[in-house]
Amino acid sequence: MRPRLRDHVPSRPTWRCQACGTAWPCSPAKLRLLAEYRGDMPGLLVHLVALREEATVQLADLHPGDYPTNLHRRFTDWVPVRSGM
Helix, strand or coil, X not given: CCCCHHHCCEECCCCEECCCCCECCCHHHHHHHHHHCCCCHHXXXXXXXXXXXXXXXXXXXXXXXXXXXXXXXXXXXXXXXXXXX
């Protein structure tokens, strides 16, 4: 049985996808988020930044002394934004 898009949610505090086990947001989660926030990329970015900050704290607690890196790329760098405003 194929996982449904809505099942691709983060498992806290590891921030792995509950459906596929990869780092969240996985590709299916990104597609779902883009669809949910269609026309509201600023809103999506605000949501993802809040989740990124939560993940930063939880991942740092899981691995003391090993600060999580690349979370900007993982959580927000993939969101399409328009320039020229």
